[in-house]
Amino acid sequence: MVSLAAGSSSTSSQISSGLSAEESARIADALAFVEPFYSDKAVVTGQNALEFAREATRILAGLEIDVDTRIAALLFEVPVIEPKAAETIELRFGKDVAELVDGIRQLLRLHETTFGQQEAARGKNASQQASLQLETLRKMLLAMATDMRVVLVRLASRLATLRYFAEHKLENERSRQYARETMDLYAPLANRLGIWQLKWELEDLAFRFLEPEAYKCIAKMLEEKRIGREKFVTEAIERLKAELAAAGIKTEVFGRPKHIYSIWSKLRGKSLDFSELYDVRAFRVIVDDIKTCYAVLSIVHNIWMPISEEFDDYIAKPKSNGYQSLHTVVTGEDGRALEVQIRTRDMHYFAEYGVAAHWRYKESGGSNFAAQKYDEKIAWLRQLLAWKSEVADAVVSHEEDKREWVEKLKSATLDDRIYVLTPQARVIELPAGGTPIDFAYHLHSDIGHRCRGARVDGAMVPLNTPLKNGQTVEIITAKGSAAAGPSRDWLSLGYAASPRTRAKVRAWFNALEQEETLAEGRGLIEKTLQREGKTAVNLEELAHKLGFAKPDDLFLAVGKDLFSLRTVESALHEEGAVKAEPVNPDAMVVPRKSRSSSVAQGAQSGVLVVGTGGLMTQMAKCCKPAPPDEIVGFVTRGRGVSIHRANCKNFAEMLGRTPERVVQVAWGNTSKETVYPIDIFIIASDRQGLLRDISETLSREKINVIGVSTQSMKGQARMSFTAEIESTEQLSKALNIIRDIDGVIDARRK
Numbered sequence: 219m220v221s222l223a224a225g226s227s228s229t230s231s232q233i234s235s236g237l238s239a240e241e242s243a244r245i246a247d248a249l250a251f252v253e254p255f256y257s258d259k260a261v262v263t264g265q266n267a268l269e270f271a272r273e274a275t276r277i278l279a280g281l282e283i284d285v286d287t288r289i290a291a292l293l294f295e296v297p298v299i300e301p302k303a304a305e306t307i308e309l310r311f312g313k314d315v316a317e318l319v320d321g322i323r324q325l326l327r328l329h330e331t332t333f334g335q336q337e338a339a340r341g342k343n344a345s346q347q348a349s350l351q352l353e354t355l356r357k358m359l360l361a362m363a364t365d366m367r368v369v370l371v372r373l374a375s376r377l378a379t380l381r382y383f384a385e386h387k388l389e390n391e392r393s394r395q396y397a398r399e400t401m402d403l404y405a406p407l408a409n410r411l412g413i414w415q416l417k418w419e420l421e422d423l424a425f426r427f428l429e430p431e432a433y434k435c436i437a438k439m440l441e442e443k444r445i446g447r448e449k450f451v452t453e454a455i456e457r458l459k460a461e462l463a464a465a466g467i468k469t470e471v472f473g474r475p476k477h478i479y480s481i482w483s484k485l486r487g488k489s490l491d492f493s494e495l496y497d498v499r500a501f502r503v504i505v506d507d508i509k510t511c512y513a514v515l516s517i518v519h520n521i522w523m524p525i526s527e528e529f530d531d532y533i534a535k536p537k538s539n540g541y542q543s544l545h546t547v548v549t550g551e552d553g554r555a556l557e558v559q560i561r562t563r564d565m566h567y568f569a570e571y572g573v574a575a576h577w578r579y580k581e582s583g584g585s586n587f588a589a590q591k592y593d594e595k596i597a598w599l600r601q602l603l604a605w606k607s608e609v610a611d612a613v614v615s616h617e618e619d620k621r622e623w624v625e626k627l628k629s630a631t632l633d634d635r636i637y638v639l640t641p642q643a644r645v646i647e648l649p650a651g652g653t654p655i656d657f658a659y660h661l662h663s664d665i666g667h668r669c670r671g672a673r674v675d676g677a678m679v680p681l682n683t684p685l686k687n688g689q690t691v692e693i694i695t696a697k698g699s700a701a702a703g704p705s706r707d708w709l710s711l712g713y714a715a716s717p718r719t720r721a722k723v724r725a726w727f728n729a730l731e732q733e734e735t736l737a738e739g740r741g742l743i744e745k746t747l748q749r750e751g752k753t754a755v756n757l758e759e760l761a762h763k764l765g766f767a768k769p770d771d772l773f774l775a776v777g778k779d780l781f782s783l784r785t786v787e788s789a790l791h792e793e794g795a796v797k798a799e800p801v802n803p804d805a806m807v808v809p810r811k812s813r814s815s816s817v818a819q820g821a822q823s824g825v826l827v828v829g830t831g832g833l834m835t836q837m838a839k840c841c842k843p844a845p846p847d848e849i850v851g852f853v854t855r856g857r858g859v860s861i862h863r864a865n866c867k868n869f870a871e872m873l874g875r876t877p878e879r880v881v882q883v884a885w886g887n888t889s890k891e892t893v894y895p896i897d898i899f900i901i902a903s904d905r906q907g908l909l910r911d912i913s914e915t916l917s918r919e920k921i922n923v924i925g926v927s928t929q930s931m932k933g934q935a936r937m938s939f940t941a942e943i944e945s946t947e948q949l950s951k952a953l954n955i956i957r958d959i960d961g962v963i964d965a966r967r968k
Contacts, residue, residue, distance in 0.1 A: 232276050232279060233245055233249075233272060233275045233276055233279055233288060233292075234246075234279070234288075235279045235280075236279065236282050237285055237288075241285040244285055244289060244311070245275075245285065245288060245289065245292075247310075247311075248288075248289045248292045248293060248311065249272075249292065251293070251303075251310065252267075252268065252271060252292055252293060252295075252296060253268060255267075255296060255299050255300040255303060256268035256271060256295070256299065259299050261295060263379050263382065263383070263392070263396070264388075265378075265379070265382045267295050267299060269382075270295070270375075270378055270379070270382070271291065271292045271293075271294075271295060272292075273378035273381060273382070274291045274371065274374045274375040274377075274378040275288050275291040275292050275374075277374040277377055277378060277416070278291055278370065278371065278374045280415060281370065281374075281413070281415065281416075283367065283370060284367070286311075286312070286314045286315050286318060286367075287318060287367045287370065287371060289311055289315050290315050290318035290319050290322060290367075290371060291322075291371045291374060291375070293307060293311070293315065293319050294318075294319045294322040294323060294326075294371065294375075296319070297319065297323055298323075304319075307319060317365065318365060318367060318368060318371070321365055321368035322368050322371050322372065322375075324368075324688055325368060325369075325372045326372075369407070369411070370413070372404075373404055373407065373408050373413065373416050373420070374416070376396075376400055376404045376420065377416055377419060377420055377423070379396060380396065380397070380400060380419075380420065380423035380424065380427075381423065383396070383397075383423070383427065384423055384426060389427060389430060393427045394427050394428060396424075396427075397423070397424040397425075397426075397427035397428050398424070398428060400420050400423070400424040401421065401424040401425070401428065404420055405417055405420040405421045405424060408420055418477045418479075418480070421477065421479040421480075422477050422478050422479050424479075425478060425479040425482065426478075429482070432482055433478060433482075436478050436481050436482055437478055440478070440481075448473075450499055450550070450554060450556075451473050451499055451500070451501055451556070452473075454501070454550065454556055455471050455472075455473070455501055457521065458471060458503070458517070458518065458521065459471055461517050461520075461521060462514065462517060465513070465517060467505070467510060467513060467514060467517075468505075468506070469503050469504060469505050469510075469514065470503070470504040470505075471501060471502070471503050471504075472501060472502060472504075473500070473501045499554065499555065499556050499557065500556065500557035500558070500559070501556075501557075501558060501559075502558075502559045502560070502561070502566070503518075503558065503559070503560045503561075504561060504562070504563055504566050505560070505561075505562055505563075506562065506563065507562060508533060508562060510562075511533060511544055511560045511561065511562060512544075514560050515544050515546065515560055518546060518548060518558050518560070519546070519548065521548075522548035522549060522550055522556065523548060523549050524546055524547070524548050525546075525547045525548065525549065525555065528545075528546065528547035528557075529545065529546045529547070530544075530545040530546075531544055532544065532545065533561075533565075541565075542561065542562075542565045543559050543560065543561040543565055544559065544560040544561065545557070545558075545559055546558050546560075635647050635648065635649060635650060636648050636649070636650055636651075636652055636685055636686065636687050637687055637688070638652075638657060638685050638686075638687070638688070638689050638690070638691050639688070639689070639690045639691070640661070640690070640691065640692075641690060641692050646660055646661070646691075648660060648685065648715075648716065649715055649716050650715075651684050651715040652684070652685050652715050652716060653681060653682050653683060653684060653685060653713055653714065653715055654669070654672030654674070654679065654681050654683060654685065654691055654693065655669060655681050655682070655708055655713045655714050655719060656685075656714055656715055656716040656718075656719045657672070657685065657691045657693065658672075658693045658695075659714075659716070659718065659719040659722050659723075660716075660718075660719075661693070663722050665693055665695060666704065666719065666722060666723075667703055667704055667726060668695040668696045668703075669681065669693055669694070669695060669696075669704075670694055670695060670696045671693075671694035672691060672692065672693055672694060673691070673692040673694070674689050674690070674691055674692075675689055675690055676690075681708075681713055682711065682712065682713045684715075703726065703730075704723045704726055704727075706727070708723050709723055709724065721903070724905075724960065725905070728905050728906045728907070729906075731906065731907075732774070732906045734777075735773075735774055735777035735778055736770060736773050736774055736777060737777075738777040739772070739773030739774055739775070739776035739777030739778075740773045740777075742776050742777070742783060743757075743772065743773060743776060743783075743786065746783050746786055746787060746790075747790075750787060750790050750791070752790045755790065757769040757772075760772070760786075760789065760790075763789050764781075764785065764786065764789055778910075824845070824885055824886045824887060824892060825849065825851075825859075825861050825883050825884070825885060825886065826883065826884050826885070826886040827851060827859055827881055827882075827883050834858030834859070835851070835858055835859045835860075835861055835883070836858060836859070836860055836861065837861050837894065837895075838860050838861055838862045838863075838866065838868070838869075840862070840866060840867075840868045841862055841863040841865075841866035841868070841869070842863075842894065842895055842896045842897060842968075843861055843862065843863045843894070844894035844896055844943055844945060844946055844949070845885045845894070845945050845946070846885060846945065846946065846947075847863050847864075847946060848863065848864040848865075849861050849862065849863060849864060849883055849884070849885070850862055850863075850864050850869060850880060850881075850882070850883060851880065851881040851882065851883035852869060852872055852873075852879055852880055852881070853879040853880075853881060859881060859883065861883060892944070893922065893942035893943060893944055894942065894943055894944075895924065895940060895941070895942050896940075896941060896942075896943055896949065896967055896968075897938060897939070897940055897941075897967065897968035898938070898939040898940075898941055898949075898953070898965070898966070898967060898968065899936075899937070899938055899964075899965075899966055899967075899968050900912065900935075900936075900937040900938075900939070900956065900962060900964070900965045901934065901935070901936055901937075901962075901963045901964045901965075902934070902935045902937070902959075902961045902962040902963055903933060903934060903935070903961040903963065904930045904933050904934060904935040904961075905960075905961050908935060908959075908961055909926075909928060909935075909937070911959050911960075912937065912939075912956055912959060912962075915952060915955050915956050915959065916939070916941060916952060916956075919948065919951060919952040919955070920948075921941045921942065921943055921948065921949070921952055922941060922942040923939055923940070923941050924940050924941065924942060925938075925939065925940035926938070926939055926940075934963075938968075946967075949967060953965045953966065953967070
């Protein structure tokens with residue numbers, strides 16, 4: 219059953235639980251400060267402001283949170299109820315408390331902004347979109363709270379609200395909306411952070427308002443069977459304690475509560491009847507070490523008959539989230555099932571107080587690299603929260619440890635992303651440092667192209683302003699296509715922080731450049747036709763005659779000055795003129811013939827066979843070595859010695875089959891004019907002018923290209939070049955330059 223803690227009976231001593239006398243005095247001072255403002259005021263849910271503040275603070279006291287956080291929980295409604303008094307918070311209670319109050323108000327504004335949006339999305343039958351949006355909201359909530367204690371206060375305040383709804387039986391549209399938001403956002407958040415004490419109660423209370431009939435049905439079944447169940451469990455515990463004492467084993471045994479929402483989820487998920495739930499009757503056994511866990515398991519199985527298919531050893535094989543425990547289900551003499559969980563104290567702490575990532579199997583999550591990275595940050599934070607409880611129990615340097623925990627928690631950051639809102643409260647995820655330009659292009663490329671200004675939280679800001687978590691951004695766009703278009707300054711002056719944005723801006727200018735080149739080429743062709751008196755010529759036929767697939771290809775080639783107008787003139791006047799050789803309009807360098815000084819054309823390779831002379835050598839085509847590659851020789855049948863790179867896979871296979879035919883070789887004195895054919899492989903984002911830029915680089919480095927093969931699929935270009943080099947140093951220099959070309963993803967020697 220859900221425990222509805224007392225509300226208005228909260229006392230200063232309960233709120234100050236676990237604090238020193240000095241800290242308790244600060245709590246009393248905070249209460250005295252807010253009572254005049256809160257006593258006759260209500261919060262938005264209708265609850266008395268003073269009772270609400272006390273309840274939220276009492277929940278935090280149960281978590282043993284620090285005094286500043288408890289004071290902030292008492293004060294965070296002051297800026298709304300009495301704005302003038304809010305100005306004195308820092309002076310009276312310190313900067314830390316004032317910053318906490320400000321952070322809590324920021325999260326509350328997030329709730330106010332997005333609350334209606336979630337209900338609207340749900341009503342539009344956009345469940346998948348709403349789910350993605352909720353996950354972004356969870357991340358945003360964490361990212362906004364630079365001091366993680368703010369999140370704890372937010373969870374406590376939500377639990378205080380649900381307790382109030384339940385205590386006063388306020389089953390209305392407002393309570394259902396709060397319950398839905400709790401189930402979607404706050405309960406999973408508490409689960410992720412491992413704050414188990416809050417998580418289960420948030421779920422049960424939210425379930426009470428969302429599924430009142432199901433809640434009452436399960437609660438009734440639990441209550442009807444409670445006396446018999448408790449008697450059964452109590453007798454089982456006493457019997458086990460006696461057996462363990464007789465064996466000299468010290469343990470702690472206690473009943474394990476089963477929560478209503480958890481029961482409902484299991485009944486629904488496994489299509490079970492209530493009587494089929496084994497773990498409604500259950501208890502845990504806590505021991506000192508792993509060896510004792512198995513000793514206790516043996517005794518449990520000696521006392522009762524185990525159900526073999528219901529045994530799980532999560533100690534030998536922990537769950538993916540690190541959870542460890544022994545789970546077994548046994549049947550008593552009356553045939554009733556009983557679940558027993560056995561674990562060490564460390565395992566119990568790990569599972570119950572915030573380090574085990576329960577959400578990994580309670581919720582469906584992504585498995586990509588970004589999700590894994592985010593999960594690691596969550597896990598680190600959970601360990602930090604758990605460490606807080608450990609140091610709270612320490613006797614030595616207790617105060618120093620507490621201060622250190624607070625500082626670590628304040629500086630905890632969970633994400634290298636930022637989360638901002640559209641005016642319609644849609645959450646947009648951007649890289650850290652994202653600007654209004656990035657925001658505009660994230661919405662739509664056309665909005666980005668026409669972006670001319672931005673308002674952030676209602677105020678006009680420069681377009682290169684770094685955005686912050688939780689800000690609302692409105693983009694001002696140019697009207698009409700004539701005024702549309704990005705500025706080159708967005709690239710050169712760092713207006714765009716996102717690579718996605720920069721790529722879209724570059725694509726716009728590349729397309730513009732292509733259009734200008736196309737128009738220029740078209741104009742030159744038209745002038746040529748006018749000059750030659752051939753304006754009636756069919757452009758399609760002319761393009762085909764000159765070796766182009768369509769007129770635009772001809773215009774581009776002419777516009778780039780890659781195709782001579784004299785050839786066009788000849789084609790216009792000479793009947794049956796020979797077609798001009800098709801030219802790739804994207805290339806500046808056409809592959810040439812191999813040099814006479816190339817070893818592929820018979821030039822001396824300069825390779826010496828150690829220990830002998832006069833042997834014919836040839837460069838292996840599979841790996842194409844070039845000085846100063848580490849090389850080896852393999853004696854072929856009738857073709858001399860084949861020279862391979864030492865890391866060649868083909869050579870490794872030949873070495874395994876006939877090692878006796880391997881000979882030692884080395885580079886001798888080679889002519890400076892001798893070149894060696896090698897293969898280059900390049901992957902890049904396809905764009906206009908890419909092949910030209912790569913070809914120009916190879917030409918500047920005096921590397922002769924004798925073969926080119928390109929393929930473009932889904933916006934990615936894959937290029938293979940066969941080139942002739944003097945040495946691998948020359949190639950390395952060229953590859954480094956190519957890697958810096960815009961759009962190139964990888965460039966390497968095959």
